[in-house]
Amino acid sequence: MSVQPQEQGQATSTPKVERIDTVVIGGGQAGLAMGYHLARLGQRFVILDAGARVGDSWRARWDSLRLFTPARRDGLPGMKYPGRGHAFPTRDELADYLEGYAAHFELPVQCGVRVDALARVGERFLVAAGDRRIEADQVVVATGPFQAPHTPPFARELDPRIVQLHSGHYRNPSQLQDGDVLVVGPGNSGVDIAMELAATGRRVLLSGEHPGHIPIAIEGLSGRLVFPALWFVWTHVLNRNTPIGRRVLPKIAAGHEPLIRTKPKHIEAAGIERVPRTAGIANGRPLLDDGRELDVANVVWATGYRRSLEWIDLPGFDADEEPTEGRGAIASEPGLYAGGLPVSRPAVSQHLRVLKQAGLVVDQAAGNRRIYRIDPDGLARLRADLDRFWDGALSAYKDLVEQREQEHP
Numbered sequence: 001m002s003v004q005p006q007e008q009g010q011a012t013s014t015p016k017v018e019r020i021d022t023v024v025i026g027g028g029q030a031g032l033a034m035g036y037h038l039a040r041l042g043q044r045f046v047i048l049d050a051g052a053r054v055g056d057s058w059r060a061r062w063d064s065l066r067l068f069t070p071a072r073r074d075g076l077p078g079m080k081y082p083g084r085g086h087a088f089p090t091r092d093e094l095a096d097y098l099e100g101y102a103a104h105f106e107l108p109v110q111c112g113v114r115v116d117a118l119a120r121v122g123e124r125f126l127v128a129a130g131d132r133r134i135e136a137d138q139v140v141v142a143t144g145p146f147q148a149p150h151t152p153p154f155a156r157e158l159d160p161r162i163v164q165l166h167s168g169h170y171r172n173p174s175q176l177q178d179g180d181v182l183v184v185g186p187g188n189s190g191v192d193i194a195m196e197l198a199a200t201g202r203r204v205l206l207s208g209e210h211p212g213h214i215p216i217a218i219e220g221l222s223g224r225l226v227f228p229a230l231w232f233v234w235t236h237v238l239n240r241n242t243p244i245g246r247r248v249l250p251k252i253a254a255g256h257e258p259l260i261r262t263k264p265k266h267i268e269a270a271g272i273e274r275v276p277r278t279a280g281i282a283n284g285r286p287l288l289d290d291g292r293e294l295d296v297a298n299v300v301w302a303t304g305y306r307r308s309l310e311w312i313d314l315p316g317f318d319a320d321e322e323p324t325e326g327r328g329a330i331a332s333e334p335g336l337y338a339g340g341l342p343v344s345r346p347a348v349s350q351h352l353r354v355l356k357q358a359g360l361v362v363d364q365a366a367g368n369r370r371i372y373r374i375d376p377d378g379l380a381r382l383r384a385d386l387d388r389f390w391d392g393a394l395s396a397y398k399d400l401v402e403q404r405e406q407e408h409p
């Protein structure tokens with residue numbers, strides 16, 4: 001969509017153009033963290049969010065969702081997540097925390113505003129939301145990586161008598177009709193949903209290759225001890241700045257993110273049947289890689305998300321290309337920043353990186369006033385050392401897991 005600027009004060013029925021220094025688009029973790037830093041710097045800014053309430057992107061997930069990151073890792077800058085550090089918040093608890101955060105710091109969040117176009121007009125950006133127009137010197141796109149649920153195109157060939165929905169629209173088992181369920185996609189979301197459905201006594205089939213799993217109980221003592229190291233790997237090592245991150249991220253993007261909470265033994269104990277990848281539809285029914293046609297009553301597509309940035313009418317953001325960003329700044333568009341977009345997505349949880357990046361983005365947006373002082377040479381040396389260390393450690397770990405799997409198949 002393209003946006004046309006209106007003359008200031010032009011006599012039309014639509015409102016005149018508003019002016020603000022910085023517009024943050026999206027008020028999730030990334031947008032709120034940006035807001036915190038911008039407010040500390042005394043900037044004039046607004047956060048526009050499509051949801052009716054702050055935290056709604058979490059409230060829209062399934063009812064029983066519990067985070068896989070412990071509370072001590074779920075806080076935003078300036079306000080710790082309350083309660084026990086090793087508790088695992090529910091969906092609603094996290095949403096309420098985010099809402100409380102925005103209120104506590106009196107962040108200028110405007111809810112119910114979906115930005116539908118962003119373009120450059122001269123030196124500035126023009127942000128359009130319905131018939132509202134805002135001109136800004138700087139824009140931060142913080143709309144998150146989970147906006148557009150993706151289902152394989154062949155899903156539309158499914159017999160209409162089969163209930164189908166994407167994991168992003170799944171709330172609880174009552175949405176499905178009686179009968180067997182095929183959950184396509186054996187990642188964290190698919191497995192969580194499959195476990196919940198199996199507990200209702202249905203026959204549940206889980207389609208796709210096992211993506212691997214973290215061999216510790218994240219909620220137990222081992223989790224508490226090992227989680228800091230895992231967190232370090234997720235946030236500092238498995239990102240696009242490290243060779244190992246560049247190797248691993250495409251696998252994760254392709255759905256090979258290891259299971260974090262659930263282990264194969266839990267899946268087996270729940271009576272869930274593992275089946276190969278779903279390759280297409282035959283006679284209106286799901287067709288597996290091994291040629292089997294499944295006679296199921298329901299299909300849940302836990303097949304991930306695609307980025308949804310078509311509304312951005314700027315050169316770095318065309319459909320097939322990832323915008324290149326350095327520390328959150330989009331190289332091709334001075335004044336444009338990304339917070340928490342897939343471009344900067346680290347391996348498993350992007351939460352912490354989102355928050356770190358928020359500081360860096362605001363630092364740059366504020367004309368290079370330093371929030372974090374980092375020596376680039378020292379950082380490069382540290383990264384190279386860590387790369388070598390993690391390359392060795394991860395390959396030793398892989399050998400260990402393979403050996404254990406051979407010993408205890």
Ligand SMILES: Cc1cc2nc3c(=O)[nH]c(=O)nc-3n(C[C@H](O)[C@H](O)[C@H](O)COP(=O)(O)OP(=O)(O)OC[C@H]3O[C@@H](n4cnc5c(N)ncnc54)[C@H](O)[C@@H]3O)c2cc1C
Binds near residue numbers: 026029050116339
């Ligand atoms: C099922 C599931 C479970 C997860 N569990 C965990 C977990 O346990 N721990 C963890 O750390 N992470 C978890 N994550 C990841 C976590 O949700 C993200 O890391 C985090 O939400 C990213 O924050 P964000 O601000 O970038 O995006 P979001 O939280 O998605 O926020 C984006 C915001 O932008 C708004 N928006 C989008 N488009 C527009 C627009 N055009 N105009 C205006 N507003 C717009 C949305 O309304 C939303 O509020 C999970 C993700 C999923 C899908």
